[in-house]
Amino acid sequence: MTANSFELAQGPAKPPRKIHWGRVAIYVVLIAAAVFYLLPVYLLIITGMKSFAEVSLARMWDLPSGLHFDSYIKAWFGKESEGIRGLSNNFMNSVYLAVPATLGSALLGSMNGYVLAKWKFRGSDVLFPLILFGMFIPYQSILIPLVQTLQRMHLYGSIPGLIFVHIVYGIPITTLIFRNYYAGIPTELVEASKIDGASFLGIYRHVLFPISMPGFVVVMIWQFQSVWNDFLFGVIVTSRPAVQPITVALNNMAGSYIVEWNVQMAGSILAALPTLLVFIFLGRYFMRGLLAGSLKG
Amino acid sequence: MSSVDDRVPKIMKQGRVAPWLYVTPALIVMSFFIVYPMISTVLLSFRNADSTLPASAACVAGQPCWGIFENYRYALTSSIMLTAFRNNLLWILLMVSGTVAMGLLIAVLADRVRYEKTAKAIIFLPMAISFVGAGVIWKFMYDYGSGKIQIGLLNAILKTVEAPAVSWLTQPGINILALIVVGIWMWTGFCMTILAAALKGVPTEILEAARVDGATEWRVFWRIILPVIMPTIAVVITTMIINVLKIFDIVYVMTGGNYGTEVIANRMYLEMYSSFQSGRATAIAIVLIVVIIPAMIYNIRRFQEQEAMR
Numbered sequence: 001m002t003a004n005s006f007e008l009a010q011g012p013a014k015p016p017r018k019i020h021w022g023r024v025a026i027y028v029v030l031i032a033a034a035v036f037y038l039l040p041v042y043l044l045i046i047t048g049m050k051s052f053a054e055v056s057l058a059r060m061w062d063l064p065s066g067l068h069f070d071s072y073i074k075a076w077f078g079k080e081s082e083g084i085r086g087l088s089n090n091f092m093n094s095v096y097l098a099v100p101a102t103l104g105s106a107l108l109g110s111m112n113g114y115v116l117a118k119w120k121f122r123g124s125d126v127l128f129p130l131i132l133f134g135m136f137i138p139y140q141s142i143l144i145p146l147v148q149t150l151q152r153m154h155l156y157g158s159i160p161g162l163i164f165v166h167i168v169y170g171i172p173i174t175t176l177i178f179r180n181y182y183a184g185i186p187t188e189l190v191e192a193s194k195i196d197g198a199s200f201l202g203i204y205r206h207v208l209f210p211i212s213m214p215g216f217v218v219v220m221i222w223q224f225q226s227v228w229n230d231f232l233f234g235v236i237v238t239s240r241p242a243v244q245p246i247t248v249a250l251n252n253m254a255g256s257y258i259v260e261w262n263v264q265m266a267g268s269i270l271a272a273l274p275t276l277l278v279f280i281f282l283g284r285y286f287m288r289g290l291l292a293g294s295l296k297g
Numbered sequence: 298m299s300s301v302d303d304r305v306p307k308i309m310k311q312g313r314v315a316p317w318l319y320v321t322p323a324l325i326v327m328s329f330f331i332v333y334p335m336i337s338t339v340l341l342s343f344r345n346a347d348s349t350l351p352a353s354a355a356c357v358a359g360q361p362c363w364g365i366f367e368n369y370r371y372a373l374t375s376s377i378m379l380t381a382f383r384n385n386l387l388w389i390l391l392m393v394s395g396t397v398a399m400g401l402l403i404a405v406l407a408d409r410v411r412y413e414k415t416a417k418a419i420i421f422l423p424m425a426i427s428f429v430g431a432g433v434i435w436k437f438m439y440d441y442g443s444g445k446i447q448i449g450l451l452n453a454i455l456k457t458v459e460a461p462a463v464s465w466l467t468q469p470g471i472n473i474l475a476l477i478v479v480g481i482w483m484w485t486g487f488c489m490t491i492l493a494a495a496l497k498g499v500p501t502e503i504l505e506a507a508r509v510d511g512a513t514e515w516r517v518f519w520r521i522i523l524p525v526i527m528p529t530i531a532v533v534i535t536t537m538i539i540n541v542l543k544i545f546d547i548v549y550v551m552t553g554g555n556y557g558t559e560v561i562a563n564r565m566y567l568e569m570y571s572s573f574q575s576g577r578a579t580a581i582a583i584v585l586i587v588v589i590i591p592a593m594i595y596n597i598r599r600f601q602e603q604e605a606m607r
Contacts, residue, residue: 136592231428272430275427
């Protein structure tokens with residue numbers, strides 16, 4: 001539906017003024033919505049650029065007096081004299097966490113997705129609901145036994161432990177997205193290589209994997225975003241500040257009263273930067289992932 | 298498919314074992330980290346605080362006691378949990394309707410303007426931010442200065458119209474709404490994206506035909522668009538119910554569940570990691586999953602229906 005056909009359809013039957021007002025109303029609503037969704041972001045950006053003295057009522061809406069990166073420096077490196085822990089270390093923790101967790105769950109998801117999409121076998125109707133179940137369960141319901149298991153595996157309290165957890169609980173969604181992706185690839189392609197004598201693994205490696213790139217992009221963006229933004233697993237699996245991911249560190253920073261708003265806002269931007277960049281440059285894949293994983297089948 | 302099977306029976310034989318080998322790692326991992334912990338959680342919920350004795354050990358003579366279900370007495374009847382239930386209900390009612398209505402409104406309207414992509418990108422933007430980040434940002438929006446200076450955006454606005462400042466996050470009644478607004482801010486993009494995709498699927502010919510017949514846009518929306526996308530709306534609603542019930546971060550970061558803003562998921566966390574009551578925490582976790590199960594079954598069914606149509 002384009003704007004043009006809308007106008008055309010309304011055109012001759014109605015007086016032109018009415019159409020005009022309808023369109024004004026559409027724009028008013030959309031602009032109001034845009035303001036609501038952008039306002040906090042605007043505030044976030046300008047406050048992060050301000051010095052502490054500038055963050056006050058009278059200058060609430062004003063642009064910062066100049067480009068101050070002091071707040072960012074303070075949020076990134078911290079300031080020992082004021083007892084502020086910088087986020088730099090935790091930012092890197094999140095990188096070390098999100099990259100392997102994303103790759104791992106994407107690879108496992110693509111293998112499972114291939115099997116579920118292209119092979120009919122007894123038991124696949126048990127596996128699939130189990131996977132969906134894993135996608136929807138509240139993690140609260142498995143946390144306590146999970147922590148015990150991780151302790152026994154000597155993975156508790158470490159980044160590898162957190163990577164492991166994210167890979168495991170990432171499998172359902174990555175499997176689902178890949179399954180839907182592979183379902184769209186003609187079965188004849190698989191059949192043909194079967195006839196040519198390609199093995200089960202061979203079909204995956206030589207036929208499906210090479211054309212999986214778009215699927216991988218969507219899945220990896222989705223996984224990166226959810227691992228990077230995760231808080232629940234982070235706060236439960238890691239208790240030492242040195243190994244905590246950035247979301248947990250940001251919460252600790254914001255929870256202490258000594259940290260000024262401008263530093264908190266700068267910290268929030270730093271914490272959101274990777275996902276915001278991904279969103280800005282790869283937004284359409286981001287949305288595609290959402291659609292693929294959320295019931296659009 | 299069958300003709301291929303007849304021609305290459307050997308490959309099909311291989312097909313019986315190989316897929317299992319391939320999914321076995323996933324199956325083991327899923328059983329070990331989803332099925333086993335679920336069972337374990339159920340068992341723990343019948344034990345006492347440190348899982349050393351049956352839950353009934355916590356009973357005090359002369360007080361009400363549910364025996365082995367003692368943790369469930371807490372999870373279902375304690376005043377803090379009743380508050381959590383009430384709040385979760387409010388969250389579901391307001392946040393689900395808020396996100397779905399806003400998402401639908403924006404999807405429908407943006408569909409008709411030239412800047413559709415920009416509009417959608419703006420609404421979707423908050424989804425890229427973590428709950429923690431959003432919590433910190435909105436805490437600043439809601440800040441209530443103890444002195445005369447109001448830094449928080451909302452109170453600054455109130456001050457310009459000379460209204461008294463409001464303590465958004467501590468005043469019961471208002472604070473829950475304040476938290477729900479953050480949820481709506483974050484999740485509208487999710488609903489909008491899915492609903493917009495469904496809107497694109499409404500056959501253009503039907504819409505054109507209706508408009509040629511002189512139907513107003515209002516009628517076209519209620520009589521044609523809405524019925525066609527109804528199944529998608531239903532799934533968005535159930536998915537949002539699941540998402541809302543899982544919400545823990547917003548509450549944890551912004552109020553910690555204080556001032557009457559407790560929700561089930563946050564209570565579970567606090568029972569475990571502040572009070573070290575693993576029995577109560579697991580009982581609450583079980584209550585949480587029981588509450589979610591109907592929506593979950595609905596979604597899984599729908600997946601399987603789509604499966605059958607494949």
